[in-house]
Amino acid sequence: MRIDIITVLPELLKSPFEASILKRAIEANLVEVHFHNLRDYASDRYKSIDDTQFGGGAGMVMMIEPIDKCISALKAQRDYDEVIYMTPDGETLKQGIANQISLKENIIILCGHYKGVDQRVRDLFITREISIGDYVLSGGELAAAVLCDAIIRLIPGVLGNETSALTDSFQDNLLAPPIYTKPREYKGSKVPELLFSGNFPKIEKWREEQAYLRTKERRPDLLNE
Numbered sequence: 090m091r092i093d094i095i096t097v098l099p100e101l102l103k104s105p106f107e108a109s110i111l112k113r114a115i116e117a118n119l120v121e122v123h124f125h126n127l128r129d130y131a132s133d134r135y136k137s138i139d140d141t142q143f144g145g146g147a148g149m150v151m152m153i154e155p156i157d158k159c160i161s162a163l164k165a166q167r168d169y170d171e172v173i174y175m176t177p178d179g180e181t182l183k184q185g186i187a188n189q190i191s192l193k194e195n196i197i198i199l200c201g202h203y204k205g206v207d208q209r210v211r212d213l214f215i216t217r218e219i220s221i222g223d224y225v226l227s228g229g230e231l232a233a234a235v236l237c238d239a240i241i242r243l244i245p246g247v248l249g250n251e252t253s254a255l256t257d258s259f260q261d262n263l264l265a266p267p268i269y270t271k272p273r274e275y276k277g278s279k280v281p282e283l284l285f286s287g288n289f290p291k292i293e294k295w296r297e298e299q300a301y302l303r304t305k306e307r308r309p310d311l312l313n314e
């Protein structure tokens with residue numbers, strides 16, 4: 090998979106890709122991530138990428154021309170399956186969306202800033218608009234990092250244990266069950282005895298029940314999806 094990220098703040102976006110699982114995925118060539126500074130595609134000598142709104146109103150709007158130039162330069166080199174715009178009024182990111190996107194070959198992610206982009210960018214270039222939740226961030230960069238993390242960890246080979254992404258919370262619309270490690274007892278607090286029984290069918294059944302109970306208690310909305 091190849092991800093091209095268009096941003097006015099590449100430095101804000103880079104560090105999540107330089108540690109742990111994402112770093113290893115890149116080093117193992119399971120994913121390529123490229124950053125494009127929108128200012129490099131500005132047309133005037135001030136490197137402007139935004140301007141005031143037509144019709145009046147507070148806040149700057151990202152202009153179509155630099156974005157068009159950047160996206161067109163990328164599309165001249167390869168085909169893209171999706172051009173995703175990160176915006177608080179997009180579709181809310183869910184595990185199912187991450188699953189779908191993780192199957193794509195080449196994607197572009199455009200990070201919104203200021204008030205957002207000229208509507209014509211959305212009409213002409215964007216195939217999918219994604220939000221990471223009902224709150225406003227100062228830009229789409231952190232949201233893009235969240236989306237990338239959610240999709241890259243699903244690429245086969247990225248997680249050491251192939252089964253572990255399948256047992257995440259939200260796969261199958263269930264939260265994950267409680268988990269334990271050593272010591273067996275800590276300051277009087279004990280690990281459930283069943284987990285030492287070696288009876289794996291019974292342990293699996295217990296985990297499924299716990300996942301269901303936890304979901305019913307914390308996220309009943311998931312059970313109706």
Ligand code: 6GU
Nearest residue numbers: 175176221222226228232
């Ligand atoms: Cl994708 N962008 C911004 N600016 N704020 C957000 C968001 C995105 N998702 C939730 N809040």
